Amino acid sequence: MTNKFTLSDSFIEKYKRKKVSFGFGALGEIVYTRTYSRVKPDGTNERWWETVRRVVEGCYNMQKRWIEDHQLGWNQMKAQLSAQEMYDRIFTMKFLPPGRGLWAMGSPITEERNLYAALFNCAFTSTQYFKDDPAKPFLFLMDMSMLGVGVGFDCKGAGTILIKGVNTKRHTEKFVIPDSREGWVESVKLLLEAYFHGMAPMEFDYSQIRAEGLPIKGFGGVSSGFKPLKQLHDDIVKILDKNVGTTITTTTIVDVMNAIGRCVIAGNVRRTAEIAFGDPRSDEYLDLKNYKVNPYREEFGWASNNSVFADLGMDYSAAAERTRKNGEPGFAWLGNMQNYSRMNNGPDFKDTRALGCNPCAEQTLEHLECCCLVETFPAKHDSLDDYIKTLKYAYLYGKTVTLSKTHWPETNRVMLRNRRIGCSMSGVVQFLNTRGIDSLKKWCEEGYKTIQEYDEVYSDWLAIPRSIKTTSIKPSGTVSLLAGATPGVHYPEGRFYIRRVRLSKNSPLVKPLEKAGYRVDPAYMDEASTVVVDFPIDIGEGMRSKYEVSMWEKLSLAAFMQRHWADNQVSCTVEFDPKREGHDIASALNYFQYQLKAISFLPLSTEHYKQMPYEAITEEKYQELAKKIKPLDLSKIDTPTNEALDSFCDGEACTIKKK
DSSP states (O other), X not given: OOSOOXXXXXXXXXXXXXXXXXXTTHHHHHHHXXXXXXXXXXXXXXXXXHHHHHHHHHHHHHHHHHHHHTTOOOOHHHHHHHHHHHHHHHHTTSEEOXXXXXXXXXXXXXXXXXXXXXXXXXXXXXXXXXXXXXXXXXXXXXXXHHXXXXXXXXXXXXXXXXXXXXXXXXXXXXXXXXXXXHHHHHHHHHHHHHHHHTOOOEEEEOTTSOOTTOBOTTTOSBOOOSHHHHHHHHHHHHHHHTTTTSBOXXXXXXXXXXHHHHHHHTTTTSOBOEEEEEOTTOHXXXXXXXXXXXXXGGGTGGGSEEEEEOOTXXXXXXXXXXXXXXXXXXXXXXXXXXXXXXXXXXXXXXXXXXXXXXXXXXXXXXXXXXXXXXXXXXXXXXXXXXXXXXXXXXXXXXXXXXTOOOSOHXXXXXXXXXXXXXXXXXXXXXXXXXXXXXXXXXXXXXXXXXXXXXXXXXXXXXXXXXXXXXXXXXXXXXXXXXXXXXXXXXXOSOSEEEEEEEEETTOTTHHHHHHTTOEEEEOTTOTTTEEEEEEEEEOOTTOOOTTTSOHHHHHHHHHHHHHHTOSSOBOOEEEEOTTTTGGGHHHHHHHHTTTOSEEEEEEOOOOOOTTOSEEEOOHHHHHHHHHTOXXXXXXXXXXXXXXXXOOTTOOTTTOBXXX
């Protein structure tokens, strides 16, 4: 590529002083500044107009490289006009790239290091291919997790390979671990292969790994030091030693995956997500989080959400009873994923190679497949025509990311073939509140039809296959906060509530927040390094809370969106009243198994504890807090902030954090 694509300076000039309408008052601005604003070469932080410019130029440079590399004919004038429209629709937050894209697109991560895997939200790996390479599923999960990608895995490889154990008759091999993601993954590869293939014992030298607290320039945050990796090595030895001489078990598979998850999280330096899929008839699998049965797993068992692959027509009662008590397992119908796109017509059998999905369960995925999501906000549009225009650019962002290559050849092979994306909606219940269910159906149907038309046009222009699937509903998290939207199809805590956000105690954002009148307290159990900020929120008149909407209505909305919008999946965590609705879960699964591809449940809790992320409050309490708040001024920040790397599918419901 001779010249990089850039937006015209005269166009950008109009946005430099334009007011940014971040969602939920100062909350959206703080989340953006903390999480997505990169530190520039001059040591200052990006402003919103600069972040959007980096992302849009990165997106169109990917297109330009592809078009020029394949000699397809790049039209600079048309690209400039198209990019300007995309810029405006991201700037005004009618749609947003995923957090991964806001952070990495157009940055040195992609433009210099070519780590395009950092743009993807989610991935899946199956252990049924253990015989080909037993270490690969574990290594894929670790490598992708360290890039912030959420990874799902199954237990189908249980009983298929023998764990030989290390050969103590051979001389111990030493490995000096490089201070890099690749070095950490390579050390785990050597250890696993020693056990799987009966090779020499391994001895690791951790001296090259940077000290705890030193900055990680490319991905942000600070180093966790060598201790989490050493603990992972020790965990793997302990786990596999118990299994030597026998075939690998379901428990061993999940133990190793969860131990990797704990390592990657590294004391909350990084965030990641895992989901395990197992047999609903297996007590071994269902008891993995029963710490009375498996007390040793309490140390790392929290590192994945656990779901089962359900069969249509099965008896749900035993699994549903466990779900009633603690919210797990979730349920996924692999047959529905493989056989259906949107579940409004008969099966089309498009996805027969699919083997699972991502941690938040909005993307059907094949073995070693990754996927990019993008989020639209229909409630922020005045008309269907305007929303249709937004969908063009949201779709185009997702499709463009499929032009990139990862450092995993097998992943590239499946992604080149499928070109899967997930164009999502958030703020669905806000739209329902103002426009109603009939309008939502119309917008979904017209929007889906439009995306298929765009996919035909742009796939032809790029000379690539049409996307196997294009739409989903992701649970969302911090990205929806930027836009002031409720996440995905989920209902809010209440009309009035407090949303709490954690910041480093030394963050340059703390003093401006205190000056503006926001309550800032030391974090409970982490007072030395972290503070918690209270943001009072008014979600809007007429909005019902998650406590006012029945389990059945929440399931019905998920099924509605699976029928009219999502050809991948709808990610929905159905919160239920344990006393009033808990015993109906099995019946609900019986009815909705023919309408959904995946669903999870969570008992509603009225328990109050210190510094809850969400806390419903009265209107009077909201007014009391709001009176104390003055406009937030971040213009005088003289120290860069670069605290948090967003993760995977950007859904706090499925984020795995150290506990």
